[in-house]
Amino acid sequence: MIEIPIEKTTQSKLSQVDFNNLVFGSTFTDHMFDMEYRDGKWQNPRIIPYGPIQIEPGMSVLHYGQAIFEGSKAFYTKDGRINVFRMNKNFERLNCSAKRLCIPDIEEDVYYTAIKKLILLEKAWVPKDRGTALYIRPFIFASESFLGVRPSKTYRFMVILCPVGPYYAEGFNPVKLSTSGEYGRAFQGGVGNAKAAANYAISLFPANEAKKQGFTQVVWLDAKEHRYVEEVGTMNLFCYLDDTLITPPLDEGTILPGVTRESVIHIARDMGIPVCERKIAIEELFDAAEKGTLKEIFGSGTAAVISPVGELHHKGQTIKINGGKTGELAQKMFDEITGIQYGEKSDTNNWCHYLD
Numbered sequence: 150m151i152e153i154p155i156e157k158t159t160q161s162k163l164s165q166v167d168f169n170n171l172v173f174g175s176t177f178t179d180h181m182f183d184m185e186y187r188d189g190k191w192q193n194p195r196i197i198p199y200g201p202i203q204i205e206p207g208m209s210v211l212h213y214g215q216a217i218f219e220g221s222k223a224f225y226t227k228d229g230r231i232n233v234f235r236m237n238k239n240f241e242r243l244n245c246s247a248k249r250l251c252i253p254d255i256e257e258d259v260y261y262t263a264i265k266k267l268i269l270l271e272k273a274w275v276p277k278d279r280g281t282a283l284y285i286r287p288f289i290f291a292s293e294s295f296l297g298v299r300p301s302k303t304y305r306f307m308v309i310l311c312p313v314g315p316y317y318a319e320g321f322n323p324v325k326l327s328t329s330g331e332y333g334r335a336f337q338g339g340v341g342n343a344k345a346a347a348n349y350a351i352s353l354f355p356a357n358e359a360k361k362q363g364f365t366q367v368v369w370l371d372a373k374e375h376r377y378v379e380e381v382g383t384m385n386l387f388c389y390l391d392d393t394l395i396t397p398p399l400d401e402g403t404i405l406p407g408v409t410r411e412s413v414i415h416i417a418r419d420m421g422i423p424v425c426e427r428k429i430a431i432e433e434l435f436d437a438a439e440k441g442t443l444k445e446i447f448g449s450g451t452a453a454v455i456s457p458v459g460e461l462h463h464k465g466q467t468i469k470i471n472g473g474k475t476g477e478l479a480q481k482m483f484d485e486i487t488g489i490q491y492g493e494k495s496d497t498n499n500w501c502h503y504l505d
């Protein structure tokens with residue numbers, strides 16, 4: 150196992166945290182993991198106090214965006230243990246994103262040991278209430294000061310932690326979504342299926358426009374025909390049409406292969422619900438809403454967990470889904486996933502990684 154020295158903080162911020170009002174991503178724990186890539190290898194792994202890092206203005210990530218990240222969660226279970234949900238999936242995806250962005254990959258032992266050691270050090274930061282978790286944000290960025298356009302020769306791999314509540318201000322209540330209009334998130338052959346920082350940067354302007362009109366987020370349609378539903382950027386999307394749960398397929402490489410997405414597919418099949426990964430045209434949803442066959446739409450993501458969609462807007466028309474209320478399937482899915490995460494339901498698929 151890799152050796153990771155720890156430098157402890159002398160000033161913990163823990164007592165200043167209001168665990169009853171956790172705003173997603175705004176509170177960071179006392180320590181972070183840091184490792185550098187130089188001379189062709191990852192080296193100098195360490196856990197140090199959370200704080201500012203030194204950057205040079207010429208650092209290539211600031212100019213060309215060679216950066217990737219992950220998101221997972223640790224849960225305080227009902228028997229007082231800490232479970233990192235499907236940690237292996239995030240590790241695998243990190244290295245897929247790394248490959249696409251020309252970033253050297255991370256060894257499994259390094260990833261697991263870094264996260265495990267960091268969380269065990271920050272054990273007291275894992276929030277205990279249902280609906281809360283310790284969000285884990287591993288990320289890698291190009292750190293060389295060089296302005297030529299080529300892969301950096303140096304990188305930093307860091308992990309930071311945040312105690313969090315719900316991602317959306319709505320909590321588990323239905324969100325309102327609008328389609329992406331003239332904008333696109335991803336194209337075939339691009340980086341839509343990688344967790345590249347760039348995917349989130351380009352989502353900001355359309356998301357802001359949608360927010361100004363009262364929507365929570367944007368539903369991205371395919372960038373070519375602006376017709377097929379892809380994802381929400383912060384979550385994957387599921388449509389419960391007739392008696393089938395449908396989600397857009399991953400084969401065109403324009404959709405993030407979400408860990409919660411995969412869990413939803415698995416759980417739905419276990420529940421005996423037919424699941425189909427196929428293209429969904431936006432007009433199909435509007436037609437189904439008119440015919441009364443569109444039962445539910447919900448999103449899935451690590452941060453969002455399961456997020457019911459109450460309204461969908463497209464080109465001046467709006468449909469209300471399930472009367473704007475949380476659907477039965479979204480509720481069941483939420484209960485099942487969170488039940489496994491908090492150790493209340495049996496983990497028949499070995500999705501829980503207990504740290505102690």
Ligand code: COI
Nearest residue numbers: 220221383450451452453
């Ligand atoms: C996640 O669900 O973990 C994400 O990374 C989405 C968002 C918070 C960026």
